Amino acid sequence: MLQSDTNEARMPYPILIGDIGGTNARFAIIADADAEQINFPNVRTADFETIDDAIRAAIMEKSAVKPRSAILAVAGPIREDEIPLTNCDWVVRPRTMIEGLGLEDVLVVNDFEAQALAIAHLxxxxxxxxxxxxxxxxxxxxxxxxxxxxxxxxxxxxxxxxxxxxxxxxxxxxxxxxxxxxxxxxxxxxxxxxxxxxxxxxxxxxxxxxxxxxxxxxxxxxxxxxxxxxxxxxxxxxxxxxxxxxxxxxxxxxxxxxxxxxxxxxxxxxxxxxxxxxxxxxxxxxxxxxxxxxxxxxxxxxxxxxxxxxxHPLAALAGLSSFARRPESFGVSTDGRRWRR
Missing domain, CATH: 3.40.367.20 (Hexokinase; domain 1)
Known part of the structure; x- marks a missing residue:
């Protein structure tokens, strides 16, 4: 879908946003539309077997704010239920994330989509x-x-x-x-x-x-x-x-x-x-x-x-944050890239 009904486009707060690179993964949580973004230390992808393990150890076990949904920017083709990353061994499996991490809603976008979102209001x-x-x-x-x-x-x-x-x-x-x-x-x-x-x-x-x-x-x-x-x-x-x-x-x-x-x-x-x-x-x-x-x-x-x-030291996260807070301002396609409980 391109821009559509605002309520349909919005994801439930708190929202986990993530910029997944070949060497490092960067995460933050947005508690609500007006809340300050909560940034977490960079995660080395080589230190965890899966992205789920990394989120569980670096976010879920460290944060008092538990995300209900996630928007992830990845380097790699997004198709079907398994998304291999180009420069690391992680495979993003949104349905597994929903089941294992207690998420309700997962959206996966291209890493340079996130960079493009960032330059809208830099x-x-x-x-x-x-x-x-x-x-x-x-x-x-x-x-x-x-x-x-x-x-x-x-x-x-x-x-x-x-x-x-x-x-x-x-x-x-x-x-x-x-x-x-x-x-x-x-x-x-x-x-x-x-x-x-x-x-x-x-x-x-x-x-x-x-x-x-x-x-x-x-x-x-x-x-x-x-x-x-x-x-x-x-x-x-x-x-x-x-x-x-x-x-x-x-x-x-x-x-x-x-x-x-x-x-x-x-x-x-x-x-x-x-x-x-x-x-x-x-x-x-x-x-x-x-x-x-x-x-x-x-x-x-x-x-x-x-x-x-x-x-900007975290430009991709800034772009994801802008979209998470104001999805109605962006024509982000979610067809085949959004999974819900």
Whole structure:
């Protein structure tokens, strides 16, 4: 269902919200529509055999407020009663949760749907603008998150409703444009002969790009950890690392501009995730924004679209919280993704 009867869309309080990643799971409880969100310490997914075990130990046994329903954001395809996660061994089984955890209602959404929900009402306190374009236009938006992979989500605005659109935009093709690109791209590791955006614009992609630059220049790679490459780049202590992060910013700008055109995102493009925050000093440089706007014949359009880095430490939970409190403001599809007692 898209937006429907308010009472039908609402879930019973208290509501458990969860952002389930490959390494960490983040949880919070909303006791009622006006209550302050109760956040819990991060849970390492490797420490628990199942998500049910994690919720039982980290939430149910620690909280005086017992949830009656749950909204969970997961990285992975949502279909049928068993939902395997992409980057960890957990399998979400909503019916088992209802039976074993005493829940009445469980909704499962895509992780970048939650990120998209977050950017609907993100304050200046939790975002940093890149470039000169500004303005809080109530219009469609896009979020990109380079992390373990490259997540992309759209947030359409129509009939006074925010409609999150999950997808797999991180797997679009990314190709060379400049002379330097053509020197480097033959050395980028491919998947079945092609370079997707995610092959470069994620944690392992930073390493792929760094090694490709080394190969193009006939230099033996010194680093194999993305954190080493980014830290040396930001400290300006290794010229290959500096170029790696500079090109990473350029390619991220190109893809961000592509997504802005796809969604006609006049409301802005938002960069989420830990990598965007970590390389923020590099993203403030001209390369990102120049690549974002370099979209002839529509460079003038892109020049007016603002771009931001999301600095909220729990953005996905903030998005889920907004939806839990005001489901009537969002066109979230629940077909095949909501289970009730």
């Amino acid at each position: 304050s200046d306190e939790h975002r940093e603008r890149l470039g000169d374009a500004s303005g809080d236009v109530v219009a469609s938006r896009v979020v990109l998150g380079p992390g373990t992979g490259l997540g992309v989500g759209g947030l359409l605005h129509a009939q006074n409703t925010w409609i999150p659109v999950p997808g797999e935009g991180g797997h679009i093709d990314l190709g060379p444009r400049s002379k330097r690109d053509y020197e480097i791209f033959p050395h980028v590791e491919t998947i079945e002969g092609r370079v997707s955006a995610e092959q470069i614009l994620c944690g392992r992609g930073i390493v792929h790009l760094y090694k490709a630059i080394c190969a193009a220049d006939g230099i033996e790679p010194a680093y194999s950890d993305p954190a080493d490459i980014t830290s040396h780049a930001l400290a300006d202590t290794d010229k290959i690392a500096v170029e790696t992060v500079s090109l990473f910013s350029t390619y991220l700008g190109r893809v961000a501009g592509d997504m802005a055109l796809v969604f006609m995102a006049r409301g802005g493009v938002f960069l989420s995730g830990g990598i965007s925050q970590k390389i923020l000093p590099a993203l403030r440089r001209p390369e990102f924004r120049a690549a974002f706007e370099d979209k002839a014949p529509h460079s003038g359009l892109l020049a007016k679209i603002p771009t931001y880095v999301v600095t």
